[in-house]
Amino acid sequence: MLRFAPSPTGDMHIGNLRVAILNYIVAKQQHKPFLVRIEDHDKEQTIEGKDTEIMQILEKFAIQRDLVYHQSEHLNIHQTLAIKLLKEGKAFICRCTPDEIAIEQERAKANGIEYRYGGICETLTHDDYQVLKEKGEPFVIRLKKPTGEIVFNDLIQGSIATSPDTIDSFVIMRTDNTPSHNFATACDDMLSNIDWIICEADQLSDTPKQIHIKKMLGYEAETQYAHLPIMVNEKEYSLQWLLEEGFVPDAILNYLILLGNTKAPQEIFTLPEAIEWFDLSAITTANFDLDRLRLINRKHLKMMEDKALSRLFGFADADIGKLAKVYLKEVSTIKELESKIRMIFAPKDFNGEWGESMRTLEQIIFDAPPFETFDEFKNHIMQTSGLTEENLLKPLSILLTGTENDTARYSLLCSLIRETRLSMFLIV
Numbered sequence: 035m036l037r038f039a040p041s042p043t044g045d046m047h048i049g050n051l052r053v054a055i056l057n058y059i060v061a062k063q064q065h066k067p068f069l070v071r072i073e074d075h076d077k078e079q080t081i082e083g084k085d086t087e088i089m090q091i092l093e094k095f096a097i098q099r100d101l102v103y104h105q106s107e108h109l110n111i112h113q114t115l116a117i118k119l120l121k122e123g124k125a126f127i128c129r130c131t132p133d134e135i136a137i138e139q140e141r142a143k144a145n146g147i148e149y150r151y152g153g154i155c156e157t158l159t160h161d162d163y164q165v166l167k168e169k170g171e172p173f174v175i176r177l178k179k180p181t182g183e184i185v186f187n188d189l190i191q192g193s194i195a196t197s198p199d200t201i202d203s204f205v206i207m208r209t210d211n212t213p214s215h216n217f218a219t220a221c222d223d224m225l226s227n228i229d230w231i232i233c234e235a236d237q238l239s240d241t242p243k244q245i246h247i248k249k250m251l252g253y254e255a256e257t258q259y260a261h262l263p264i265m266v267n268e269k270e271y272s273l274q275w276l277l278e279e280g281f282v283p284d285a286i287l288n289y290l291i292l293l294g295n296t297k298a299p300q301e302i303f304t305l306p307e308a309i310e311w312f313d314l315s316a317i318t319t320a321n322f323d324l325d326r327l328r329l330i331n332r333k334h335l336k337m338m339e340d341k342a343l344s345r346l347f348g349f350a351d352a353d354i355g356k357l358a359k360v361y362l363k364e365v366s367t368i369k370e371l372e373s374k375i376r377m378i379f380a381p382k383d384f385n386g387e388w389g390e391s392m393r394t395l396e397q398i399i400f401d402a403p404p405f406e407t408f409d410e411f412k413n414h415i416m417q418t419s420g421l422t423e424e425n426l427l428k429p430l431s432i433l434l435t436g437t438e439n440d441t442a443r444y445s446l447l448c449s450l451i452r453e454t455r456l457s458m459f460l461i462v
Contacts, residue, residue: 042084175207220247263319280368285331294320328366377436388429
């Protein structure tokens with residue numbers, strides 16, 4: 035089984051989505067279940083409603099889960115497993131106060147060394163745990179540090195070896211009797227039999243601790259790891275911003291699968307197509323390039339059915355979709371397209387310098403017969419109106435596009451008038 039384990043403590047970012055997509059793809063390739071686990075074990079940091087928001091985003095990107103649960107549902111199991119380790123002498127209670135720990139940290143810093151817990155309370159037993167619990171005194175439970183090197187092979191990062199000296203006796207249960215992140219993660223991965231873990235490279239330091247936890251609990255099933263290379267510049271653009279700017283989910287998904295992929299057979303594809311050829315081992319470090327995403331987004335918009343494209347702007351008309359595609363030579367997002375479309379359908383100002391000419395052109399275009407070419411159309415207007423080409427371009431452009439700066443576009447719009455019913459919309 036594979037899992038995506040987001041924390042409902044803030045907005046979902048691009049890196050989170052990439053992890054979800056790649057876990058989903060590998061799960062499909064290996065015909066294994068895909069689990070979404072909401073890591074809400076830290077109640078103080080959890081933001082109400084973020085879990086629902088996460089699920090809605092996954093649905094928007096067509097990432098379908100087989101199972102879903104909240105980590106807090108397993109609190110009793112986490113507590114039971116911690117007590118088991120305590121009874122077996124693999125963990126111990128620690129009553130060091132935050133102030134005492136802070137003093138030790140300052141001493142380590144002053145000596146130029148990284149702080150490691152000194153094992154002051156390591157002799158305390160399960161009996162001491164019962165006494166402290168009855169008295170109501172605060173304490174944590176720490177797992178005894180490993181005695182040997184922790185080694186695992188990562189599909190992307192290669193062989194990773196962690197010295198026992200770099201892992202101290204870390205906290206697995208906090209003073210409020212809730213699990214630490216690493217303990218809850220390791221326990222739930224074990225309970226769900228997660229045999230593939232695909233996550234971001236910044237979690238590399240947590241993996242040896244989680245392996246140590248599972249080993250101490252007696253879990254021996256093999257787990258495959260893939261820590262994704264850093265996505266440079268990813269935090270410059272939030273996922274919410276990309277969606278608000280008008281990047282469509284298919285394009286974002288396409289780009290994130292393509293990012294750093296050295297074996298992608300093509301640039302533009304759908305999720306089902308990617309499942310056929312995706313190779314997790316081919317992922318390397320890459321920059322998040324907004325310009326390339328814009329290009330991919332433009333291509334996905336061009337691929338959309340005309341009527342479906344028009345729905346992105348609140349219409350349901352294939353002609354509007356054809357009109358929108360006229361502008362895809364210069365714009366790349368829904369937001370940019372909509373600004374162009376709204377100007378075309380907005381009421382025109384006939385009070386300006388070109389107002390009288392626009393009134394003349396309005397009636398001529400409305401009454402005009404079909405033409406095969408724009409030149410035929412233009413000649414008809416010039417002959418009927420008596421306007422020279424010099425005095426025709428700007429009023430015609432304003433009438434058709436809402437701006438006199440779009441003279442390079444109005445010939446294409448006019449060709450659409452011949453092919454569609456847009457004339458009833460363009461002459462306002």
